[in-house]
Amino acid sequence: MSFSVTEPTKGTKWFAGFLVITYAIITLVPLLWIIATGFKSPTDSIAYPPVVVFEPTLEGYVNLFTDRTRATDDMLEAEGPPQTWYDEIVRERGTIISGPSRYGERFLNSVIIGFGSTFLCMVLGTAAAYAFSRFRVPLKDDLLFFILSTRMMPPIAVAIPIFLMFRNLGLNDTHLGMILLYTAVNLSLSVWLLKGFIDEIPMEYEEAALIDGYTRFQAFYKVVLPQAATGIASTAIFCLIFAWNEYAFAVLLTSGTAQTAPPFIPNIIGVNGKDWPAVAAGATIFLVPVMVFTVLLRKHLLRGITFGAVRK
Amino acid sequence: MTSSPIQKAAQVTPDGVARKIRGLSDRTIAWIFVAPTIFLLLAVNIFPLIWTIRLSFTNFRVNRPNNAVEWVGLRNYERILNDPDIWNTMQATAHFLLWTIALQVIIGFFLAFLINKKFKGNDMWTTIIVFPMMLSPAVVGNFWTFLYQPQIGLFNYVIAFFTGVDPASFSMIGDVHLAPWAIIIADTWMWTPFVMLICLAGLRSIPDSIYEAAECDRASKWRQFWTITIPMALPFLMLAVLFRGIENFKMFDLVVQLTGGGPGNTTTLTSIDLKREAFEKWRTGYSSAYAVILFVTVFGLASIYVKALNKVKER
Numbered sequence: 167m168s169f170s171v172t173e174p175t176k177g178t179k180w181f182a183g184f185l186v187i188t189y190a191i192i193t194l195v196p197l198l199w200i201i202a203t204g205f206k207s208p209t210d211s212i213a214y215p216p217v218v219v220f221e222p223t224l225e226g227y228v229n230l231f232t233d234r235t236r237a238t239d240d241m242l243e244a245e246g247p248p249q250t251w252y253d254e255i256v257r258e259r260g261t262i263i264s265g266p267s268r269y270g271e272r273f274l275n276s277v278i279i280g281f282g283s284t285f286l287c288m289v290l291g292t293a294a295a296y297a298f299s300r301f302r303v304p305l306k307d308d309l310l311f312f313i314l315s316t317r318m319m320p321p322i323a324v325a326i327p328i329f330l331m332f333r334n335l336g337l338n339d340t341h342l343g344m345i346l347l348y349t350a351v352n353l354s355l356s357v358w359l360l361k362g363f364i365d366e367i368p369m370e371y372e373e374a375a376l377i378d379g380y381t382r383f384q385a386f387y388k389v390v391l392p393q394a395a396t397g398i399a400s401t402a403i404f405c406l407i408f409a410w411n412e413y414a415f416a417v418l419l420t421s422g423t424a425q426t427a428p429p430f431i432p433n434i435i436g437v438n439g440k441d442w443p444a445v446a447a448g449a450t451i452f453l454v455p456v457m458v459f460t461v462l463l464r465k466h467l468l469r470g471i472t473f474g475a476v477r478k
Numbered sequence: 479m480t481s482s483p484i485q486k487a488a489q490v491t492p493d494g495v496a497r498k499i500r501g502l503s504d505r506t507i508a509w510i511f512v513a514p515t516i517f518l519l520l521a522v523n524i525f526p527l528i529w530t531i532r533l534s535f536t537n538f539r540v541n542r543p544n545n546a547v548e549w550v551g552l553r554n555y556e557r558i559l560n561d562p563d564i565w566n567t568m569q570a571t572a573h574f575l576l577w578t579i580a581l582q583v584i585i586g587f588f589l590a591f592l593i594n595k596k597f598k599g600n601d602m603w604t605t606i607i608v609f610p611m612m613l614s615p616a617v618v619g620n621f622w623t624f625l626y627q628p629q630i631g632l633f634n635y636v637i638a639f640f641t642g643v644d645p646a647s648f649s650m651i652g653d654v655h656l657a658p659w660a661i662i663i664a665d666t667w668m669w670t671p672f673v674m675l676i677c678l679a680g681l682r683s684i685p686d687s688i689y690e691a692a693e694c695d696r697a698s699k700w701r702q703f704w705t706i707t708i709p710m711a712l713p714f715l716m717l718a719v720l721f722r723g724i725e726n727f728k729m730f731d732l733v734v735q736l737t738g739g740g741p742g743n744t745t746t747l748t749s750i751d752l753k754r755e756a757f758e759k760w761r762t763g764y765s766s767a768y769a770v771i772l773f774v775t776v777f778g779l780a781s782i783y784v785k786a787l788n789k790v791k792e793r
Contacts, residue, residue: 172689174595183597189589190606193667197609199632200621212630214645290515297511301504309516318776319527320728322752323769326533326762327526330540350522353515382507413616413731414749418757432620432735442624449617460612464605468675471611472721476679476714 200453203446211442225259226443228252230269230434230451234261269448272430276452278341279426280409283348287405288398290349291356296386298357299364300372310358317354321414329419339420347415352405355470359404362474363397364390400466403459410456427452527773534767541760554767564768566743567751573658574665574733574747575726579719581666586673587715591707593674594681604678608671615668619735622664626650626736651737657745661733668732669725673718680714681707713791720783727776748772 174182203211205222234256237245245262248254256263297303298310328347329338337343367390375385391398417429431448434441460467468476534554538547558564589607593600610618625633629646638645650660684707692702730749733739739746739754746754752772756765 172686172693179595179597182592182595183600183603186589186592186597186600186603186607189585190603193607193610193671195632196618196621196625196667197613199625200618203624212627214630214635216630216632216635290518293511294515297508301508303508303512309512315777318724318780319523320730320749320752320769320772320776322728322730322749322756323530323773324523324526326540326756326766326769327529328522330529331526346518347522350518353519357515382504407612411612411614411616413614413735414753417616418753428614428616428731431617445624446621449621452617453613456612456614457609460608461605464601464608467608468679471672472676472717476676476717 197453200446201450203443204450206443206446208441208443211446223255224252225255226441226447228255229441229444230447231267232256232263233265233267234259235264236260237262269427269430269434272425272427273451275341275424276410276426276428279344279348279424280406282341282345283352283409284402284405286345286349287352287356288402291353291360291401292391292394292398294353294357295360295364296390299361300369310361317351321351322418325415325418328415332419339422339424341424344416344420344424344426347419348405348409348412351412351415352408355408356401356405359401359470359474360394360397362469363394363401367393400463400470403463404470407456407459530766530769533763534770536763538763539760540762550763554764555771557764558768558771563743564751567746567748570658570743570745571727571747574662574729574745575723577662578665578669578726579722581662582670582673582722583715583719585666586670586718587677587711589670589674590677590681593678604674607674610668611671613668615732616735618668619664619732622660622736623651626660628652652741654741654744657737657741661736661745664736665726665729665732669722673722676714676718676721677711680711683714684710709793713787716783716787716790720780720787723783724776724780727772 202218202220204226205224206217206220207223207225210217210220232252237260241262242257242260248257253263298306303309332338332343335343337346371389371393372385375389376382380388411428412426413428416426420426420429427448431445431452434445434448463470535549535551536547537550537554539545593604625631626649628634628649631645631650633650634645634648637643637648648656650656650663688706688710689702692706697705728749729747730753733745733747734750734753737745739750752765752768755761755768759765
């Protein structure tokens, strides 16, 4: 390696690494604690001092996905021997499963609304970004600023009229309403990011295609889209994560059919007060996919979270 | 690539011919592409905003749709600005904003500075540090209440372990003096990585040659830090402050799950207060005026700040 005055010395690197890794481990503790609590028994979860080594159990996960009722010994006998492993866990607490919980539904709602809004957002956003990037649109700068500024509003501030509007249109507590809403909220970020990605594709490719007899649509579809694929994918993950995590609109505008997981998870109640292992299990299932996406997205992270203001 | 017939054709065909070949006119296509986006944003963002402004001049209440709606002029605004509770809320928000931004900028910049030393595996550790900010604030905030439990909570245990106080003797979310700090700690844990990422981009944008020149001039590392690193990273730092400021002014999900605005009104940030007025007391007209005031405040402060930011960039 060539000598450089700006290259930090070995000692500096070691020290910097030590401090950063210490911070990373401290910052990870709450997350690891969520994952660990999901595998604890209710007694272990509220033990003092907090236990780090414990016998893992799937009780939290079973409680998360089922509704249970207290059963007397007679009732337990009438039910016969436990049929499955999860039945066995529930029986030990003197309860029987009365049916599936609503978590599955809520999680599915999150998936439908998340992917639905992301897809719609990408279709509309790519088209708009392409137009802004390639054509002379009247009032282009004003429109772009307008699109960006919509993101600055506090969600609660626009929630009142959206609530009224949705009620009039029959969109309250429906998947379609939430998909449209999240699409609109995410569009600003998408158009800005995608415009940046499309700006980077040389115009010559399309012009060559146009001369070869492609129409504009074909050129857009067959030349630009494949080239912008990475940019579109990373923008899509940002939209997905936003819709996945969103809470304010979800809690105000949904209550039953279209409620997503974030308003639901904190309200999981056990037999004796809050069932923390079940809450933690619900959180784990909900959070881990995002962590996986974060690892996939790490190269594009900065551009996404700063509206493309910072490019690496 | 350079020899492909497509590209050769592109080079020899003059622009004017190329333009004639296209089917639909560019203007038509541009409108077809942009219109759905503009329409959706108008319907879901701008239309509600105008509606909010309109409602703010009335005494409308969503839960009493049969009452006659009256125009009350500026009375809602007058009542809000004369309400001492609002000023308490503003104060709580200012306290929250000030401390979260200060802590996040200091820790975030320091971390970025260390990561920029390019030690082995820095990419992996950066990704790990970024995890909290990608997660759902409501779900994570709710779990922080578990960490903050007196006696059984991990946070209390760790504090007790290092300071020797009784872990059951203090409650981060139940105590009037501690609750504002409980939300600051959780927010800092969650959003420091954001500031760190922006600072890292700033530090990486400084060319090595400047440091090499400074080294030739025998400037000390300390002096290099204050005369090169800080001024050149400043626009990025200011950008981070802008983003965090706007986001934390809107703060709702994390805090509402953590403390719900309590105890008393000590952690009632403006968004939480607004939600109570609008969706619990159902004072629609009043809360619309409240929303307009908040909106104007954010926009005003942000645009003044952006002007300052541009001046720093020009230097």
